[in-house]
Amino acid sequence: MSSATGFAAIDFGTSNSGIALPAGADGVRLVELEPGHPTMPTAVFYQLDERTPQAEPLRLYGRAALAAYVEGHDGRLMRSMKSLLGSSLLEQATDLGGGHSVRYLDVVVGYLRHLKRAAEAAAGAPLPHVVLGRPVFFVDDDPVRDAAAAAALEAAARAAGFADISFQYEPIAAALDHERHVTAEELVLVADIGGGTSDFSIVRVGPERRGRADRRDDILANHGVHVAGTDFDRRVELEALMPLFGYRSLGPSEAGRAPREVPSRIYFDLATWHLINTVYNAGRVAELRRLKSWYGDPVHHRRLLAVVEHHLGHALASDAEHAKIEVAVNGRAEVDLGLVEFGLQTAVDAAQVAAAIEDDLERIVEGSRETLRRAGVAAEAVGTLYFTGGSTGLDALVERIAAAFPAARRVRGDRFASVAQGLGLHARAVFG
Template identity: 65%
Template sequence: MTTASPPAGATAGFCAIDFGTSNSAIALPVAPGQVRLVEVEPGQRTMPTAVFYALEDLAPDQAPERLYGRAALRAYVDGVEGRLMRSMKSVLGSSLIEQSTDLGEGHAVTFLEVIAGYLRHLKTLAEREAGHAIPRAVLGRPVFFVDDDPARDAQAQAALEAAARQVGFQEVAFQFEPIAAALDYEATVDHEQLVLVADIGGGTSDFSVVRVGPQRRARIDRADDILASHGVHVAGTDFDRHVELSAILPLAGYRARGPKPAEREVPSKVYFDLATWHLINTVYSLPRVMELRGMKAFYADPGLHRRLMTIAEERLGHGLLAQAEAAKIAVAEGRDATIALDNLERGLQAQLGETQALDAIETDLERIVQTGLETVRLAGVTPERIEAVYLTGGSTGLAPLAQRIAAPYARARTVRGDRLASVAQGLGLHAQRVFA
């Protein structure tokens, strides 16, 4: 692609990238104090942080085709031969970053090259929309890439910067993700205060206590405004798994009993695999399908085993997990959900109401709430000192979760940012301060 240089004096020669563990987004400047998000996929302002290396029908000297975002996930779900790479951000700061990983068919790639390739794709999308080259970028970063290891944390940022420079960014700056999320709220405050930023995504729930105020808005270095940061590896994908195990998979034998007189519970591992996104494809392998066929005698009700085999043989696992997620969202919006399962058996349905959904995820909800409280404790303040709870991340659309997170902070107002894009928008505003 050929790109023109930005006009002299223009502020548009930069962008901001939220390179997230689960999803990513790009912000471009519009006017002072205003940014817009790039359409990274048709009709979408965010895209999954995923790369798929397709290996089907490759010539001997041909490099694998790379698919990104939703196209990468579709290829994986559809069983295309290749290798899916997700959660690349988690490799930063580890010894794996420079190591090669096998793609198959004699192809290998380093994890740093995977990250660089994904950033190159984002940069191409930004330049295509902007209509000119973009040589400067602000990238978001977590408060800690690596907990309790400053040297590895610095190595992680250096590796991400190296990947960004490798794809053509000549100037690279960083901002902490919770600060970026809080910039939207900070523009509205008239006095200095403490904000609990709750970023509840697909894989992790992250909290930070952040100091904001009118006198701090123009500061470039905001590191000392983060009083504490803490997280837990529990979030939206865990909710989906519990909902599927509670409402859908019992209709295919989860927790079913065997024949009398023993009436033992049937083996559960296959059901946990079917409810865990990255393990679903393992159920479809021929040895695993043969193993499941041999389990028919374990079931007192052969119809339950028949439905399990339909899932495995017709590769319905990802679709069922998507139905669990849709049911969770329906309940979050105040509606009971009817889940049509005609692909398992004609007329079969599952029901999900708010009580059942909340019971399914109660343990995870409580862990998330306690993580928020622990973050406030680590900041050395009491819950009464928090004046706002700022919610961002896709899973904060679950109203009971948002209410539970905010409940311990009696004096705080609850502020909802853009669930999927507030970090990218905040990074864009910071990029204007750095580069404009």
């Protein structure tokens, strides 16, 4: 079957996205979304024309979006848009500067349209049909908001130009990718831990089941929690970086009164991607200036004010993300904060990261145990743990999950591409 058969599969991830097209008789291939890269960051930068700010902003995507922000171009960076699905923020507009604004939903539509164009350029043909990946739960413990999130993603895909839309759970897609390599039937626990959600599925896979369009009988259980990589980044930023800016610090001692802790809301907003821009408005900047007397160490207030006045919140969030990744690889990260203050730097080590994300780790591990309970099988019946998603690069996370399944072998899929590949296989079964 050629790649010009009218369908594609899209893994629209919180942190990274990928596209798969059919290839050969029964395979799939990933679209090179950027030179040398089969996946791209889920990021959009609305770049203002510095000479004519009133002109329509230029939209940049993926690594180009991140580079434009790092290089200091005037505009607005958007990341983690998927996490807004099911939120009341989705229909709200956000300021881009220069008198421009955009609805968050339209940001999602624009990004999906960009992916569709890339897929059609690679296929050399229109692609009206698509399989989209989705987490097991967009929203934990709220079926109404979860259904609204799925409906919003479908509406965005239609607005982007897709006519026929099908969904598949992301961990099921990962299981389909793994199934290509198995030679005997087995039960697999798929742990798909990305940027926004940690999803688990227990799936029966095997060579005789491969290629079937309807795999519902092979899915023993699905479960997920809305905790993953972006939450880790937030925790690392708050616990390892924000104390340098006064987070959890105490104000000056006053006669007869115990020192009070400085207000914490601004720190939480600075560590949350879609809220960072809210701390830059004039009212909040003025409020921060008035809080100077709350700080026992005036250096903390000065640094925090510099972050807000110079719009460095996204840079701090990016520093935290890179520190987490470097710690996962090397056990330690040196963080240069010279943009805020000349010579300011700090170090982050594995113990700090582990302590910062401990509560999140426990919630994720409990999610894997709950999946087992819902499947009604013993841990010993699970033959393979299949790990995918960017956050499975953290060995501490993999070890904690594996400890609950001591008899299972561990298999690591492509952290960024296995879901897209599995969605492509499912798309062949549905549309092919």
